[in-house]
Amino acid sequence: FPDLEKRLTAAGVAVEVCPISNQQLRYLADLRIHPAAGYLNRGVPCVLGNDDPGILGNDGLSYDYWEAVMAWNLDLRAIKQLALNSLLYSAMTDAEKTVAVARWEQSWNRWISRLDDRIGE
Secondary structure, three states: OHHHHHHHHHHOOOEEEOHHHHHHOOOOOOHHHOHHHHHHHOOOOEEEOOOOHHHHOOOOOHHHHHHHHHHHOOOHHHHHHHHHHHHHOOOOOHHHHHHHHHHHHHHHHHHHHHHHHHHHO
16 A cells, blocks of 8 residues: 555654564464565564564564564664664653663664674674
8 A cells, every 4th residue: 555655654653563473363474475574665664563472472572573584684774773663653752752762872882882893803
């Protein structure tokens, strides 16, 4: 639905995607054909979620990120944007978002620095 994608993007609305839940509920058998890969490629803002973790038994988002990275061939830039979108499109106030994004960016930069140090060894 290209028109809907344009309207969502223009309105600043992100699409919540729950990869593992979508598989467990049998909405699709193979995550490689999940429409979220196309959304991300077309610049539609997305956030990852883990739908019903208590019921489905998936603890935290790490597994959903792993599945998305592997199935959609995400690079570091896309992973960063997904993580940042979780803050930018949250229900926090603008002031809370500013603080959260600043803290997150510090953590992200430290993590990247540690990766860079390891790669340089």
